[in-house]
Amino acid sequence: MRTESVQRSRSLMTVLILSVLSASVGTSAANVALPVLASAFGGSFADAQWVALAYLIAMTATSGAAGFLGDRMGRPRALLLGTVVFATASVAAAVAPSLSVLVLARAVQGAGAAVMMALPLAIGRDIASAGRTGSMMGLLGTIGAVGTASGPAAGGLLISWAGWQPIFWVMAGLGALTAALASTFALTGSSPTPSRLDLPGVLLLTSGVATYAVALTLDVSLWTTGALLVGATVILSAFFAVEQRSTAPMLPPSLLRGSALGVGGLLNFIVGTVMMSTLVVGPFFLGGALGLSSGQIGLVMAAGPVASACTGFIAGRIVDTLGPARMTSVGLALMTAGAGALALLPGWLGVAGYMAGTVLLAPGYQLFLAANNTAVLGSIDPSRRGVASGTLNLARNIGMVTGASAMGLIYTTAAGTADVTTASKDALETGLLVTYLFAAAALVAATAIARRAASRSWK
Incomplete structure (x- = not known):
């Protein structure tokens, strides 16, 4: 019986790995195809960008609902549904x-990916043996980094071989394989939480987050952006008001106030904002200030994801050994050192300095993720772990959307020009310095929050 149980856990672990890998590849693989898609459909590059944005916005907007769905349906069953949606949309x-149909398909695919990213954290916590939760979180973090890092390279090879369509056929194959394996566990695992569907809560949270994400990703006037942000604020305020009064809320406000989930979500938001800066600022600095070609930029920027992939599982083992509360602060401290290195070293050492900063930032990020996820999910009632994992992913994704806009704005403002493609080397170095000093300050604040929470033993 024990051997059968171990085999079953390993099989379920394969499902979780494939789920995170598929969703991560979906995040990054299509980006490299944007110029080809613009040409194939006769649209502008700005139009083609919605192929990437639709996925990110949908995945962000539906992360909270994905966790709630897992608790209500049973997490393995909800994961199966997410993989089927992902594969079908692929x-x-x-x-x-047409490009409009492709964008719509990507939005649906992103909704499926939200389930495939959120629920493996909760299911992994469910099946992890005593004292091994950190290792589980670290392994899933490693798989996410591998998928994100390998997506552009795999996409580029597929395009050169047979055009843009094979990128989505590969995603469909990964999704179908994951769904086939997940079907074995669909009727087992965590029991559904008997509750009515909080439809008003689901719709308000999803639409509020979507409006916020659109506001920060659309290239429109300040008036339009401001109006969308006001609209998002109103919708999300209505969401919390509805949840406060609901007899069966999808995200009870009490679950956030003064709790590990509230603190963990806030930390995820700050860290997501900082990590997005490497994708937004990096290419402009490396190309403009250091004169690297597109291929060279890709290689330099791959250093961070590769470091993440190599250190994720190790970080998880460290969390299991030394404890999640302490390692959350240590991970944030390492990230602070990485941000400081990115602020100072590239101006002195060039490419080597930039790579040193990213290679220091990435392991700190993995240590933080493994520790924070372990601490939060370990403090939550098992019946609410789906909501908790969905909330953690929601907070990180909102942070990434915010970082794409805010960190880019800080960079261009510090560089003294809105068009950084024509800025001088000195201006770009100043922009990098200010951006990462801001990032380091944010991480210092996050470290202080984590330490205060640990000292109070917030549950």
Whole structure:
């Protein structure tokens, strides 16, 4: 019986790995195809960018609902549903006759990916043996880094071989394989939480987060952006008001106030904002200030994800040995050192300085993720772990959306020009310095929050 149980856990672990890998590849693989898609469908590059944005916005907007769905349906069953949605939308993307259909398919695919990213954290916590939760979180973090890092390279190879469609066929194959394996566990695992569907809460949270994400990703006037942000604030305020009064809320406000989930979500938001800066600022600095080609920029920027992939599981083992509360602060401290290095070293050492900063930032990020996820999910009632994991992913994704806009604004403002492609080397170095000093300050604040929470033993 014990051997059968171990085999079953390993099989379920394979499902979780494939789930995170598929969703991570979906995040990054299509980005490299944007110029080809613009040409294939006769649209502008700005139009083609919605192929990437639709996925990110949908995945962000539905992360909270994905966790609630897992608790209500049973997490393995909800994961199966997410993989089926992902695979079906991937097929629709591969055969899309127009750019608008492709964008719609990507949005649906992103909703499936939200389930595939959120629920493995909760399921992993469910099946982890005593004292091994950190290792589980670290392994899933490693898989996410591998998927994100390998996506652009795999996408580029597929495009050169047979055009853009194979990118989505590969995603469809990964999704179908994951769904086939997940179907074995669909009726087992965590029991559904008997509750009515909080439809008003789901709709308000999803629409509020989507409005916020659109506001920060659309290239429109300040008036339009401001109006969308006001709209998002109103919708999210209505969400919390509805949840306060609901007899069966999807995200009880009491679950956030003064709790490990509230603190962990806030830390995820700050860290997501900082990590997005490497994707937003990096290419402009490396190309403009250091004169690297596109291929060279890709290689330099791959250093961070590779470091993440190599250190994720190790970080998890460290968390199991030394404890999640302490390692949350240590991970944030390492990230602070990495941000400081990115602020100072590239101006002195060039490419070597930039790579040193990213290679220091990435392991700190993995240590933080493993520790923070372990601490939060370990403090939550098992019946609410789906909501907790969805909330953690929601906070990180909102941070990344915020970082794409805010860190880019800080960079251009510090560089003294809105068009950084024509800025001088000195201006770009100043922009990098200010951006990462701001990032380091944010991480110092996050470290202080984590230490205060640990000292109070917030549950």
